[in-house]
Amino acid sequence: MAMAYINIGSNLGDRKANISRAVALIADIADGQLRCSGYVESDPWGYESQSKFLNVGISFPTTLTPESLLEKLLSIQESISPDAHRDSSGNYIDRTIDIDLIAVDSIVINTPRLTLPHPRMHLRDFVLIPMAEIAPDWRHPLLGLTAGEMLAR
Numbered sequence: 640m641a642m643a644y645i646n647i648g649s650n651l652g653d654r655k656a657n658i659s660r661a662v663a664l665i666a667d668i669a670d671g672q673l674r675c676s677g678y679v680e681s682d683p684w685g686y687e688s689q690s691k692f693l694n695v696g697i698s699f700p701t702t703l704t705p706e707s708l709l710e711k712l713l714s715i716q717e718s719i720s721p722d723a724h725r726d727s728s729g730n731y732i733d734r735t736i737d738i739d740l741i742a743v744d745s746i747v748i749n750t751p752r753l754t755l756p757h758p759r760m761h762l763r764d765f766v767l768i769p770m771a772e773i774a775p776d777w778r779h780p781l782l783g784l785t786a787g788e789m790l791a792r
Contacts, residue, residue, distance in 0.1 A: 640670060640700045641706055644741040644767045644774060646757075647695050650683060651735045654693040659721065661736055664715045665739060668708075669699035676769035684763055686731040688720045696741070697767025707751050712738045741766060745780040756780065761789045 645665065649657040655678070666673050676696040683692060720735035726761055742756040749755075758780055760766045770777065770786035778785055786792075 648737045650690040650692040671700035676772040681765040694765040
């Protein structure tokens with residue numbers, strides 16, 4: 640069974656409630672116990688906003704393929720908030736919930752629909768801090784570094 644690593648963020652509404660709802664729905668598709676990091680608060684990444692994000696990382700065992708897991712995560716995200724994550728120009732905007740598939744074990748995938756590990760995870764402290772907490776020994780299959788080592792860089 641593979642281990643999936645997810646990052647969940649929210650910067651609109653009751654951020655903790657939004658994240659808790661996402662975690663509960665993800666628990667329903669997991670094939671075992673979820674491990675959840677503490678909250679990380681950060682400024683929005685890639686755009687300007689006064690609304691700070693709360694993020695958590697979760698990990699759980701799964702028998703789903705990465706592609707099937709992505710579809711289920713996107714469906715959960717849509718069920719919480721169908722609002723777009725980008726404006727008409729393609730720029731990021733504030734959002735009620737954002738669920739990102741960060742990695743599945745050491746699987747490397749690069750298709751138009753899915754890239755694993757997440758292609759910008761190493762640039763985002765709000766991903767690396769939770770990842771270092773929930774999976775301190777996981778190594779990026781392309782960079783060969785743990786989340787803690789990526790943070791130190």
